[in-house]
Amino acid sequence: FSNPHFIGNRSVITHLMEWKYDDIGDECERFLGPYGYGGVQVSPVNEHAIMDGRPWYERYQPVSYDIHTRSGDEQQFRRMVQRCNKAGVRIYVDIVLNHMTDGQSGLGTNGHHYDGVAMQYPGVPFGPNDFHGHETCPTNDLEIHNYSNRIEARNCRLVGLRDLKQQSEYVKQKQVDFLNHLIDIGVAGFRSDASTHQWPDDLRSIYSRLHNLNNEFFTENSHPFIYHETIYYGGNGINSNEYTSLGRIIEFRFYKEITNVFRNNNQLRWLRNFGTEWGLVPSGDALVMIDSHDLRVGHTGQLGFNINCFEARLLKAATAFMLAWNYGIPRVMSSYFWDQIIRDGKDVNDWVGPPTDQHGNILSVHPNPDMTCNHEWICEHRWREIYNMVKFKLIAGQEPVNNWWDNGDNQIAFSRGNRAFIAINLQKNGNDHDKNLQKRLQTGLPPGIYCDIISGNLINNRCMGKSIQVDKNGLSDIYVGHDEFDAFVAYHIGARV
Ligand code: ARE
Ligand code: CA
Structure with missing residues (x-):
């Protein structure tokens, strides 16, 4: 599960957060393919809760496994996958298997009703027996309080999100069907959201039932690429090495140490032996980044420490190091504009969703002749300093x-x-x-x-x-x-x- 199935020497993924599938298809053909990107991470594709104000994080509250979001429907998703594979660019889907919604009720993006209090999700369907409760979660309010406690972290609720009982055959099968559906369409793999909150053995058993990748685009017997969100900085938290046999892990120590160095809290000269000697997992087990959809708004790490598009000079330099150094698979964050207002160390607008028209349709991306995008889209992956470092990495290959x-x-x-x-x-x-x-x-x-x-x-x-x-x-x-x-x-x- 740790081979990303890039074409040729390509080696970099970009996360086109909240982009519409038609736009991603265009981008694969006109930019990502020609400029040597290896793949795209797309925001969660399955039906999710429609929340007030349409925050970006509603996509992390699943309602069913139908492929239908504001980025497009299944037809559009299929077309994108075809176009990108043909342009030499792989698609990786962000999958949210740990949980469904919080305790509200309402409609999902494909019209299915859901009720978080009753734990009814007829679009799957899932009912109350498919979720962890007091038999399995030791906390009174069913919430995770101690993230280092294995049982709590895996059997209780992450920020109120209804926690699926993946020990159940029925739940497993629904998730296997969803992943196999994506694989058959032609994706190359998955970002596994909140992996630390799922038992490695449950994930292993789900992955053991996955199809091989679609023969139209991949060689026989190719397994999907899976990279896990496991936020581990050492100490007594849940160690990311519990997941390295299940694909790659997102190595958060890379982000933390590089950010620390580029903020001049540690000298650049020490980078000489950066990697496993600093305690990071072996390169072949890692996927790395400087910025992410969470880091940019401080949902992980700290604002003021994390480096995002509002500190472009720093972001470019840190990204350049990531792309020049031969460690892990790098992922470049590509964001949209939001009005960052920091109060007491928090971004008041940390929730703001993608740019839309007055009907709530996500705006299209229209690149300018100078390669940048219409101003609502930051398109870091199109900044000259960044796309040329992607080329640098392509040319450097495996040279030491x-x-x-x-x-x-x-x-x-x-x-x-x-x-x-x-x-x-x-x-x-x-x-x-x-x-x-x-x-x-x-x-x-x-x-x-x-x-x-x-x-x-x-x-x-x-x-x-x-x-x-x-x-x-x-x-x-x-x-x-x-x-x-x-x-x-x-x-x-x-x-x-
Ligand atoms: C939103 C609201 C919450 C509310 C909830 C339910 O913000 O206040 O309780 O809805 O109503 C995203 C957003 C969340 C959002 C959620 C659901 O970031 O704000 O909640 O969607 O809509 C931990 C987890 C890690 C997780 C981070 C954010 O371990 O898995 O928190 N990251 C992933 C995604 C997120 C996503 C989710 C998971 C949920 O990348 O985008 O949340 O699907 C220490 C700990 C870490 C901890 C970290 C948080 O380092 O060791 O375990 O990460 O702090 O800073
Ligand atoms: Ca769980």
Whole structure:
């Protein structure tokens, strides 16, 4: 379950949060395919509660396993999967198997009624016997209070959400049918929401009944790719390694340590051996990110610490490191605009859903000629610094990190074999001279003139941004001023004049 089934050397996933399926199909053909992205994570696809104000998180309150949300219906979903696979881009669906809705009642996005108090979900159907209750959950109010307690975390309710009894054959079968339906349509895998709140043995038994991936797009006997949301930072919480035999885990220590470094709480020079030596799981077990749909609004981690699109310079630099370093499968968050207002460390608008018209239809994405999107959509995955680092990673392939250099503080540089080279400068103390990165360095690159793909593209054999000359020994004068628009420069053999 840990192979993402990327095509060729592709290696990066982007989460197009809340996008409509028709738009994702367009994006696969016009951008993601051509620019070398490997796959898209789509927001939960199954019927969910319609909540007041239409917060983004209503998609995490399932009502049935029908494929029908504001992003589109099953027809549109199928068309998207076809188009993206043909464009060389895989689809991964965010699946919410742990629970159904909270204690309200109302209608779901496919018209099914639900009643959270009575625990009636006729759209599946699920009834009260399909949920954990006092026999299995030890807390009085059935809520999780101690996230480190295995029984509580798995058998009680996460923030009031009705907790499914996945030990039950009937519940398992409904979930297996849903996943197999998605697999047969042609998805490559799943993000498993709230895995820590589900027993590994239940998940194992569900996955053991999954079909092989659709032969139209995948080789025989391919298993779905599954990556687990297990938020583990060490200590006595539920260890993410309980899930590494069930696919990959989202390695939150990657986000936390990299954010800490890029916020100058820890020196960049220590990154030299970043990975398992820092306590992270082996690279082959990890999926990593800088930002996510939760992190951006502080639903996990802390606002002010987490780095999101409102701190673009930092986000780009941290993302560049993620894409240049050879660890795990990186996922790039792509968000929509919301009016961030921070009070007492919390974002008052942390709930705001995707941009819509006055009837509540999600707006379409219309890319501008300069590659950015209409202003409602941030489209981080289309920022030049980010899409060019996706290309950097593609070109670096499996080449090792070589030619590490640091200034003993917050300036670093390294190459990926003799194919690519990056230098990052986050030096904050010292005079201007110390703060600028200005150094003759070994780039590992063959001699020639290279474009810095961060400040501009190579167009008609000319660099639109900065460039360097690499001599016959691989040496070059590297410069990253401390006050430049971007905190890093990057060169690779695919952008040589
Ligand atoms: C919303 C309201 C709640 C309300 C609930 C029911 O915000 O106040 O009680 O509805 O009415 C998302 C949103 C939630 C939202 C939920 C349902 O983030 O705000 O609740 O949808 O609509 C824990 C879990 C982890 C979870 C995070 C957010 O372990 O699995 O909390 N992440 C996933 C998704 C979320 C999603 C859900 C799960 C639910 O990515 O987007 O919630 O499907 C420590 C602990 C972690 C804990 C973390 C939280 O690190 O160790 O276990 O994560 O704190 O900061
Ligand atoms: Ca559970």
